[in-house]
Amino acid sequence: MIMSDVPASGATANASATTTDVQGDTFQHDVVRNLICRQARYPDIATTHDWYMALAYSVRDRMLARWAASTKTYAAKDVKVACYLSAEFLIGPQLGNNLLNLDMTSEAREAMRALGQSLDDLLAIEEEPGLGNGGLGRLAACYLDSLATLEIPAIGYGIRYEFGIFDQEIRDGWQAEITDKWLQKGNPWEIVRPDVSHYVSFGGNTQSETDAQGRLRVRWIPARQVKGVACDMPMQGYRVNTCNVLRLWKSEAVESFDFQDFNAGEYYEAVEEKVVSETLSKVLYPNDEPEAGKRLRLAQQYFFVSCSLQDMLRLMDAKGTPLDKFPDLFAAQLNDTHPSIAVAELMRLLIDDRLLSWDAAWDITQRTLAYTNHTLLPEALEKWGLPLFQSLLPRPLEIIYEINRRFLQDVRRQFPDDEARVKRMSLIDETGERKVRMAHLATVGSHSVNGVAALHSELLKQTVLHDFAEMFPERFFNVTNGVTPRRFLMLSNPELARLLDQTIGNGWRRDLAQLDALAAHADDTALHDAWRTIRRGNKTALAARIQNATGIDVDPAALFDIQVKRIHEYKRQHLNALYIISLYRRLLRDPNLDTAPRCFIFGGKAAPGYAMAKLIIRLINGIAEVVNNDTKIGNRMKVVFYPDFNVKNGHWIYPAADLSEQISTAGKEASGTGNMKFMINGALTIGTLDGANVEIREEAGAENFFLFGLTAQQVEERKQAGYRPAEYAQGNDDLRDALDQIAQGRFSRGDKQMFQSLLDNLLKHDPFLVLADFADYVACQDRVSEAWRDTRLWTRMSIMNTARSGKFSSDRAIAEYGEHIWKTRATRIDLARS
Template sequence: MADDLATRVRADASTTAEAVTKGAALLDDVIRNLISRQGRYPDIASAHDWYLALAYTVRDRMLARWVASARTYSIQGMKVACYLSAEFLIGPQLGNNLLNLGIEDDARKAMFALGLDLDELLAVEEEPGLGNGGLGRLAACYLDSLASLQIPAIGYGIRYEFGIFDQEIRDGWQVERTDKWLEKGNAWEIIRPEVSYYVGFGGHTEHAADASGHLRVRWIPARQVKGVACDMPMQGFRVDTCNLLRLWKSEAVESFDFEDFNAGEYYEAVHEKVHSETLSKVLYPNDEPEIGKRLRLAQQYFFVSCSLQDMLRLMDITGTPIEDFAEHFAVQLNDTHPSIAVAELMRLLIDVRELSWDAAWSITQRTFAYTNHTLLPEALETWSLPLFNSQSPRLLEIIYEINRRFLEDVRRAFPGDEERVARMSLIDETGGRKVRMAHLATVGSHAVNGVAGLHSELLRQTVMRDFAEMFPERFLNVTNGVTPRRFVMLSNPGLAQLLDKTIGDEWRSDLSRLGALAAHADDPAFHEAWRAIRRDNKAALALRIQKTVGIDVDPDMLFDVQVKRIHEYKRQHLNALYIIALYRRLCRNPDLVTAPRCFIFGGKAAPGYAMAKLIIRLITGVAEVVNHDPATRGRIKVVFYPNFNVKHGHWIYPAADLSEQMSTAGKEASGTGNMKFMMNGALTIGTLDGANVEIREEAGPENFFLFGLTAQQVEDSKREGYRPQQYVEANDELRDALEQIAQGRFSRGDTNMFRPLLDNLLHHDPFLVLADFADYAACQERVSEAWRDVRQWTRMSIINTARSGKFSSDRAIQEYCERIWDARAVRIDLAHA
């Protein structure tokens, strides 16, 4: 039936028969999947039905490569890089997989033959709610690069049923809606009930000597949860390598209690199922209340235990001795969320596999490496001892023993320095005893890396100084990177085609080849082509803005963009203060010569972060006033683009003229949005923070708009007694902007709405917003002047793209492989696997 239907469809599309010849096989398979997998036929199929049929067709091609990859790794006994992360913000998969397989044109022709538009089907796909921001986006980029570089790899995480939240803006405020990304299923995953593991919680431990007189510990959990593997293929770019993202779904060990049911206890009969499935229900529950903390810790232990048990199972399948574990698996801890894995691997090796402590500890340290993503002390996870003990009593015993042995080493290395011992202890004894997870990750790993040159140096100098002095050989830097496949080739096809035409297509697999673009930076014809592509991207974004938020935007304006998580240290409110000052300046002087601008914001505030939500409300309040004032029509527009995610980033990154990277120096670990903007030709206005330092070095100071205090100046200012009021007194525009907010100008006359934000700025200003305002405003004037020189701005834009090659995730993964994991590429030959 499927063959007959495909023939009939091609006959009906006879006028396009030549156009679809190359996609004929794909077309046949799409129709076959529509019928055999979904029970639909073309006359009644919805857009979502067709999307699924195409997704299954693409997945089938990936699975052949996945099987070939897994078989090759098994036969050759290759070392596998395992990336443990609480987030994998992988984005929509269909377009990316079509691109990586090299069949996007075939798919477009096949869909056209069916009377369908591929772009419309791509828009149907729901974005997987498996992450929040940079941490998860980085993990996804690394999976892309691992497969593209043909490195054997597995990503391990949690299959969240609900993502963090969908963001709406109602009456100017952020409103959180449930992210039901799995509501219509997930075409890319394969659920494997046969690959499941039990994870215990609570209970008690029993200590006894075995027949050889060795102490053995038995953990008797109060309850258990089953983790079931849900697999998603991760296809490499134009190679046959297809790696694995394995996510764990929690289930009850016994889903239904017939005794309770027969006794009339209907709720109790399913209670365990409901309770167990809560573990993988939602990404990042609010951890302010105790129940939220308990769930987050349980989630972390759940997914690392399942992942480590899975690695041990793979060892057993191949008959590899457990003593060789570290030679077969390199496990990267992406931030502190999976750091409990250090104690769990020790438990599995000592209690389950009955290795000696010294043998187990050697394996553990050689296996793990830890990536630190923050210098903010509040972001370095700690867990209270009572909470930890109630969840994992055996692991707490192991952490105590790790700490006892480690502190003996500290005392030998630094005799008499008990203050250092207290600082380095895995247990924080001040203000309520807590387990310091970053310390556990550092002690249990053979390598600790920061994610930008400045961040890694500050890591050694500040939060990890004691450890860096004791283990200097462990600390290194691996600057973050992003995948050019998704963030240039997929999201900016016009630019990708221009690059192919100008410098060849080798840049697609080696981003350093973009350097050749610099030779065209002064070519007038190339300038014209460059500007045409950029304007098309801006026009497309302007159309989406109009449809999404109802604001008309002129694509010829300077698109000044700040999209990222809303946080005080990222300083979106500094941007807002400048907009108010510029708006007031234009109101006073309508003839002022300045670049017409559209300020575009996007990002989510954590549900429990009141100050971040207030910053969003300030931005929307400013937009409400500025966009409706005839005095500034055509001069300024302000847009808050709701629900910023990977999908929306596809439109925003290619359309930005100016990238706002204005975090307080010393607070941003690296950033990855800054790299995506740079690749797409945006110029950066920013502080010397995170990867901005390296972006400026690569682009050249003349192609970067620098402002603000340095990290050292920030520390000096705080040490000397920072007084925010002195900056207000010295700057009329800043004082006026703050007064306008206080008077209710941007809150519909409500003089109390922004009082917490103003009080925080005027009396504390922990992130030195007011100290950097004057320099930021002056820098924005340099931006405006540069924008008016079209030739020079175009040249700067081209140079930024040309010098962005360093920031490919391929380069970062190569450094991990060579400097930390000792992992090597394996060529997969689909024809002979």
């Protein structure tokens, strides 16, 4: 370790906090020890970041003691480990969450205060790990939290991205993508394990040969190999000793420096292999519009899947478990299609490396793997062109061909004389450019396929996987998504958590279903007063952050109407925008209009290559520019686009929402988890019957949910009948006026062309029926305003939403996975005996 004797820039002097001042085996002493021994700083010159790192290491030390005990117990006992394979793990800042789970928040606060530091300041500077993008990664993170809390042995497997997807800035109303350098100052939660590494092959060709027993064997001769090195992050359960692991793979060159090239003066060539190999784990979701982006994305998926499966086999060998018992030792869940190459890769490892017969390997593969589908959008179901697949993964492609050959034989036997079905079910899409259908591969190679909300699971069986559901009805399950109440209530809304403790006891913290007891207090006047006080405090805090981030001054007394999620046409942020324009125009025409004062808050990122989504962001900011500067409106309306929405910002946004916008086209959203985070914090939902909204409405009660819009069946019927969106605009004065205002450049500083493609899309195509649902949405928003004016009614509805949110805990979801799909069981960790 290199010690620094130069005072750091911006260091906060604290001469009283020296090593001689802190005696004994105390947490405070550990923080100072880590400051000196790990940060190479002494208190007098330490920066706030130095203190954060020292505190984080001190917390990690306590977690690692539990991790060691957990690992030892798993190795000694006959346990089954749930392995969650995901391209994303949006775990959020770790310090606050780990302190909460260890029940150390108060202790840490006092220790840091004694050292002249503010725990809140240290929490605020923590970088959010750039390991995910949206709901998929946040769900995976919630599931890791619940696995540990429920004491289920588990490993999360993914990629250690050096750079996250991007940080979002808003420049002149447009999204600007900034490099997410989340690792720039180090990650105290990470343990790099160079001794745990695996080699992954790419390119080249295959050679067939017959072994001594007369069996055909295939040898893959790759063009190059990459080494995957394990980087571990401990995942601590809530007030239990279980500490599982998130194992992320970092790519490295097998031979990172060619001395011969260097001596020959070819300096770049000497390190070229290192540069190329490390690109694999460089950035989350490279733009896959160009061919190079597609190639990198497929390589990333194969890289982390291969490393993970090899690691599971390594752990099996270390435990001395026979190969045929592999499915009894591990359950591997494929989180969407990104890890679906696992079907072919596990087969390759078993038949090529372990020399199993095809039938024995296929039995192990199917019994080990399970697949979660997260989308009904055909364009989101991954397909990879055969030329790309062949050049990058020749041996896995051969295995996919053989899986497909055998599978289609089974299809023909079960459904004779139905070649149309055979064509639909083939793992290879033969229409146009031939492609591998990854969702089909995952479905065929898994023993379980689940959707993530009741409606989604039914639509999955009726639409994109209909043929498979007919052939394998026993494989299909539903597991409605859930969110962790630790991060999204206890951590982000501590005042509400304390009020719940006072009202119904603290049993809900371990069993969210106990929130149901709150319903009995829904008419309690004292609870109403306390509830509103807490909500007002949360809104005031968010208002301050909005002012700081955007310069917009919002009134905490207004109705906070919030839509934060990935920007996508099917999520229909532009439906919300059209309503805002119509409301603005109504207020201009009638200044005495009796409507609730509103603050409309948006947040979310658009994919860098998604032009329409970026245009929607520009429209929202254009509306904000006009509305917020119109003195005739005053504080009756404000529009905010909160930049760089992520888990950290979500801590402030979810507890402050009065109204949660869940307005996707019915039948398009698989589930959603933001809707659950809003609900648990007492927000009311305005939404369609889509995804988990259906179950949220069932739980909360129809009277506590603002429903509008076409159903999934009506959406399909409307499309089949020949949907003509322009007719809706012609028949609705408010809608026509809103569209005209956009066309006239009202929200683009006079530029009449800026939003023309968006208008053309809505008026000529409108694939997500924005215009068809507009009138009903406006009427529903009027009902929202009416309810808001009745303070007692709104407060009661808010309380009831929190009371009925117990179903949407990720603990419940993980328990269902464990019981119905993984067949895992809890394993108690005894810290004293370890």
